[in-house]
Amino acid sequence: MKKVKTKTSIRLTLILSIVLIVVVSCMWSLFISGPSRIHEESRAATIEKIEKRVKGIKGITCHIFDYVTFNGYTETTLYWLDENGDTITKREISDLDYDRAKEVAKEEYGIDCQSIELGYGYNNPCYEIKGKDSMILIDFDTFVRVYEREI
Known part of the structure; x- marks a missing residue:
């Protein structure tokens, strides 16, 4: 019975570790690279506007x-x-x-x-x-x- 509990707890720990890695990766992409992409898009839009206004x-x-x-x-x-x-x-x-x-x-x-x-x-x-x-x-x-x- 103890071996079954040990195997189950190892599997559960492995699954929770994978979920944690996925959650951290998603948070990273949303809060770190997300604002950077928005900033780059905003700057590109401004440059496009400038190119239209000043031929x-x-x-x-x-x-x-x-x-x-x-x-x-x-x-x-x-x-x-x-x-x-x-x-x-x-x-x-x-x-x-x-x-x-x-x-x-x-x-x-x-x-x-x-x-x-x-x-x-x-x-x-x-x-x-x-x-x-x-x-x-x-x-x-x-x-x-x-x-x-x-x-």
């Missing part, structure tokens, strides 16, 4: 600082757009001056540029420059520091 826009990137913004460009214009795909501001592509922004970061703030990209500060378009140990946002128009922090 011929290329190089759309997302920048997160004070809030989420998107950057893109056409042959003549740079665009900064909000999370809804509405234009925040735009500048002529001829105004783009990565070299001057790098120079300002180096000479005035001691940051050697390892990467540079466009972003959006509190109220203005910016160059986001990352150095070895720090990151700085420099205003697109005035080349004045908007924000700086150590990485």
Whole structure:
């Protein structure tokens, strides 16, 4: 009689372990990957909206600082757009001056540029420059520091 109980309890333990693994896997997929997929779908929908509103826009990137913004460009214009795909501001592509922004970061703030990209500060378009140990946002128009922090 004891052997039957032992075999039954082993089977029950095995079945409960499998159920536990299935439940944990389902919870993981719902609460971890689910929100990530929703976020990706939302971002893709915003990019699609931007592409419809601004014909011929290329190089759309997302920048997160004070809030989420998107950057893109056409042959003549740079665009900064909000999370809804509405234009925040735009500048002529001829105004783009990565070299001057790098120079300002180096000479005035001691940051050697390892990467540079466009972003959006509190109220203005910016160059986001990352150095070895720090990151700085420099205003697109005035080349004045908007924000700086150590990485």
